Amino acid sequence: MKILILGGYGTFGGRLAYLLADDKRLTLLIAGRSKQKADAFCKQLPAGAEKIPLFFDRNENVEAQIKDINPNLAVDATGPFQSYGEDPYRVVKACIANNVDYMDLADGSDFVKNISQFDEQSKAKNIFVLSGVSSFPVLSASVMRRLSKGLIQINTIKAGIAPSPYAGVGLNVIRAITTYAGKRLPLIRNKQKSFGYALTETMRYTICPPGHLPLNNTLFSLVDVPDLQVLPELWPELDSIWVGAGPVPEVLHRMLIGLAWLVRIKLLPSLLPFASLFHFVINILRWGEHRGGMFVLIEGLDGNGKKIERSWHLIAAGNDGPFIPSMAVEAIVRRSLSGKKPASGARPATQDLELEDYETIFRTRTIYTGQREWREDTNQELLYRRLLGDAWESLPEPLIKLHSCKKAEGLAKVEVGKNLLSRLIAKLFGFPEAGQDIPVQVSFQQKDGGELWQRTFAGKSFSSFQSEGHGLSERLLSERFGLITFGMALVVESGKKLSLIIRRWSIFGVSLPLVLAPTGDSFEHVVDGRFCFNVEIKYPIIGLIVRYQGWLVPKE
Numbered sequence: 001m002k003i004l005i006l007g008g009y010g011t012f013g014g015r016l017a018y019l020l021a022d023d024k025r026l027t028l029l030i031a032g033r034s035k036q037k038a039d040a041f042c043k044q045l046p047a048g049a050e051k052i053p054l055f056f057d058r059n060e061n062v063e064a065q066i067k068d069i070n071p072n073l074a075v076d077a078t079g080p081f082q083s084y085g086e087d088p089y090r091v092v093k094a095c096i097a098n099n100v101d102y103m104d105l106a107d108g109s110d111f112v113k114n115i116s117q118f119d120e121q122s123k124a125k126n127i128f129v130l131s132g133v134s135s136f137p138v139l140s141a142s143v144m145r146r147l148s149k150g151l152i153q154i155n156t157i158k159a160g161i162a163p164s165p166y167a168g169v170g171l172n173v174i175r176a177i178t179t180y181a182g183k184r185l186p187l188i189r190n191k192q193k194s195f196g197y198a199l200t201e202t203m204r205y206t207i208c209p210p211g212h213l214p215l216n217n218t219l220f221s222l223v224d225v226p227d228l229q230v231l232p233e234l235w236p237e238l239d240s241i242w243v244g245a246g247p248v249p250e251v252l253h254r255m256l257i258g259l260a261w262l263v264r265i266k267l268l269p270s271l272l273p274f275a276s277l278f279h280f281v282i283n284i285l286r287w288g289e290h291r292g293g294m295f296v297l298i299e300g301l302d303g304n305g306k307k308i309e310r311s312w313h314l315i316a317a318g319n320d321g322p323f324i325p326s327m328a329v330e331a332i333v334r335r336s337l338s339g340k341k342p343a344s345g346a347r348p349a350t351q352d353l354e355l356e357d358y359e360t361i362f363r364t365r366t367i368y369t370g371q372r373e374w375r376e377d378t379n380q381e382l383l384y385r386r387l388l389g390d391a392w393e394s395l396p397e398p399l400i401k402l403h404s405c406k407k408a409e410g411l412a413k414v415e416v417g418k419n420l421l422s423r424l425i426a427k428l429f430g431f432p433e434a435g436q437d438i439p440v441q442v443s444f445q446q447k448d449g450g451e452l453w454q455r456t457f458a459g460k461s462f463s464s465f466q467s468e469g470h471g472l473s474e475r476l477l478s479e480r481f482g483l484i485t486f487g488m489a490l491v492v493e494s495g496k497k498l499s500l501i502i503r504r505w506s507i508f509g510v511s512l513p514l515v516l517a518p519t520g521d522s523f524e525h526v527v528d529g530r531f532c533f534n535v536e537i538k539y540p541i542i543g544l545i546v547r548y549q550g551w552l553v554p555k556e
Contacts, residue, residue, distance in 0.1 A: 001337065004029040004071035004100075006056060006078050006091065009041035011170030012105050012134075013077030016326035017041070022048035025337055029071060031056035063094035073101045073336075075329055080176030081108035092118055092129055092346075101127045103329055103349070105134045107176060109186065112137070112226035118346035129346035130332070135161060135294065136225040136243065138328040139358055141234065141350035143296040147310045147371070148235075155239040156299040157231060160205060160220040162246035165286035167322040169247075174279040178271035180224045181256070182263025187228045189240050196222050196242070199260035203244060207293035208475040209313040209370030211391025211492035213501060215293045217472045220244030221257055230348045248288050252281065292321035302375070309374040317366040324367070331357045383451050386468060387477055387490050394495040398531040399524055405444065405554035408531070412440045412457060412550030422545045429481055430462030431537075431546040440550060450478075457548070472511070473504050483508055486517075499523040518545070527551065 003020070007013035008030035017028055026049040030038045038053030045051055056065055058078065066074060074095050081088070081104070088111060095102040096118060106112050112132035122129045132138065140159050148154055163169070177199075184195040201222040208214030223245045232238050247253050256278070262268040271278075297311040316324060331353055332342060342352050362369060372389045384403045385392045392400070402408055416426050416434045432438065438458045445452040450467030469476035469487050476487035477500065487504035505517045520536035534549040 001025065001073060001333070002027045002029060002071040003333065004031055004054075004066070004069055004074040006031050006058065006074065006076045008032060008077070009037050010077060011168065011173065012326055013075070014041060015323050016075065016077060016329055017045060017051075019323060019326055019330040020049060020333060021045040021051070023334075023337070024048050026050070026333075027052065029054050029069060033057050058091060062090050063097050066094045066098050066100060070098075071100055073103065073333070076102070076104035076106070077326075079106070079172040080179060081106040081111040084111070089115075089118070096121050096125055096127065096129065099125050099127055102129045103133045103332065104131050105325060105329065106132050107134065107136065107225055109224055109226045109229045112348045113229040115346050115348060122346040123344045126344045128342040128344050130342060130349040130352060131347070132226040132230070133328045133332065133349045134325045135328070137227045137230050137348060137350050138353055139294070139324070140227055140243075140296055141231060142353055142355040142358065143312045144231065144235070144298065146355045147296065147298050147312055148300070150303055151300045151308065152303055152305070153237060154235050154298050154300040157227075157235070157238060157241045157296070158203070158243075159227065159294075159296045160218075160244040160246055161294045162207060162215055162218045162220070162248070162292055164290050164292035164316075164321050165248050165288050166290045167292060169279065169282055171275065171279045174282070175272065175275045177223070178275045178278065181271045182260035182268075185222065185224050185228060187241055188232045188238050191239050197260075197264050198222055198224060199257055200264050201242075202257065203242070204472075205246075205295060206474040207295045207313050207315060208489075209315055209368045210372060210389035211394065211490070212315055212368050212370065213489050213491050214475045214503070215289075215291060215315060216503070217474055218246035218248070219250055219253060220246040221253070226348060230350055234350060247282070249286065252285060291315055291317050294324075306376055311372045312369065313372065314367065314369045316368075320365040320367055323365075327358060327361050328353055331361060379449065383466060383468060383477075384490065387475070388492070391492045394492055395498060396496060396526045398526050398529065399498055401554055402524075402531040402552060405556055407441065407443050407555040408552040409439070409441045409555055410530075410550055410552035412438045412548050414438055414457065415544065415547040417542070417544040417546070419543065422539075422542050425539075425542070426546050430460070432457035432460060432462075432548060438550075440552065442552060476503055485509075497523055497525040516540075520547070
């Protein structure tokens with residue numbers, strides 16, 4: 001198969017080329033307005049497919065250029081699709097004229113929705129023309145089908161993508177955003193066609209596949225994606241739909257929101273003139289974790305007519321996340337090579353892949369997904385079960401029993417820091433004194449939607465209150481020791497170990513920088529069939545404050 005990738009050495013086209021480069025059945029035609037850049041890029045690709053650099057200018061006679069190249073498939077990965085000029089579908093028309101299958105990674109809602117105008121022509125030529133073959137709307141639509149199983153009604157869709165600050169944002173992506181920032185976007189609200197103002201409408205959300213380390217609570221802004229127009233056609237009973245992007249660092253995101261407001265109130269005609277500046281800044285001023293994520297949330301009614309909320313979460317570590325937008329094209333190409341070519345016709349590609357197709361690719365990378373569910377009776381569940389969701393069932397039986405009981409007892413070993421300051425801190429919080437084989441009793445009292453934990457070491461007690469975090473601590477276990485509160489992630493490691501990782505902390509309700517938080521390795525696991533614990537509290541410069549480890553068995 002000869003695949004022409006327009007923008008083949010650009011951000012998304014280049015990543016698609018990397019995904020396909022190892023397949024010897026393919027010839028990749030890496031095309032752009034600089035053959036020199038295309039040639040240099042081809043030399044960087046892994047061995048396997050044949051790679052040929054080409055000059056291609058979409059502003060010239062596109063039909064003649066495609067005829068000369070004669071590919072089996074053309075993939076348009078250029079953009080911005082929101083500003084393709086007076087004839088935005090010239091590449092599509094050229095492919096139809098030359099009997100060439102076509103896909104694009106378009107993110108413009110109007111562009112993707114209106115691709116269906118070429119349906120009859122494509123079927124007459126027995127070729128497929130698929131638009132929006134990217135995370136939105138292909139991955140999001142496949143997730144929607146998974147989440148909606150068993151529901152009799154879907155009322156609301158909310159979704160968002162939070163790229164890693166190190167993902168590398170292309171100039172065309174920035175141009176696309178600046179063309180619509182602060183301007184009206186068509187969407188569904190209150191079961192009616194309405195509009196929202198791009199970037200100026202926001203929401204916060206925490207992406208956290210059950211049992212994994214969550215992303216920080218993220219600010220999302222409304223963006224133009226095909227979902228806003230094509231998903232209501234698949235689920236016509238929708239009350240509302242909203243899709244946002246959550247770039248970080250948040251301070252730069254908030255600056256962009258402020259500028260979008262200037263467009264909304266008509267003090268600026270557009271942010272497009274600033275696209276190059278924004279592109280430079282966002283790729284220079286970046287910090288934070290090299291992880292990104294995506295979520296899809298639906299609200300509706302289950303088979304009994306009761307309210308239900310389901311959400312799907314994805315987190316990608318390191319450099320794997322930036323490849324996700326190009327994976328839909330990769331999956332369709334590989335399906336075609338195995339004889340499962342898409343049906344002819346022109347359409348948004350919302351039903352050409354299922355979530356299983358993505359999950360096959362995700363398993364080969366550091367990409368983690370999971371599903372959460374909330375019902376009217378969810379708040380009555382055990383605290384750890386609510387927080388862990390589906391990951392609760394993967395815990396070893398002794399951990400499940402311990403977190404389901406009211407009292408437990410066992411033995412512990414306690415170590416306390418050697419310096420005076422660490423000892424003073426340990427006494428201030430009532431931590432146990434050093435010793436071996438110390439009798440331990442722990443009681444768990446249900447209270448105010450949380451749990452009061454009272455720990456007694458050799459007759460000396462101290463307590464803390466654990467609850468479900470909210471706001472910026474959403475998806476975290478909130479544990480309060482007097483005036484200090486910690487927000488901790490519950491991370492299940494290989495189904496054998498439950499780690500508690502500090503992600504936020506505050507004193508007197510005032511959030512403090514994480515870099516100043518206490519550290520230490522705290523986890524629960526199983527040894528010889530018994531629940532075992534390891535709690536370690538250290539502080540920079542001061543060193544160890546306390547470490548207690550041992551085992552517990554439920555008393556009832």
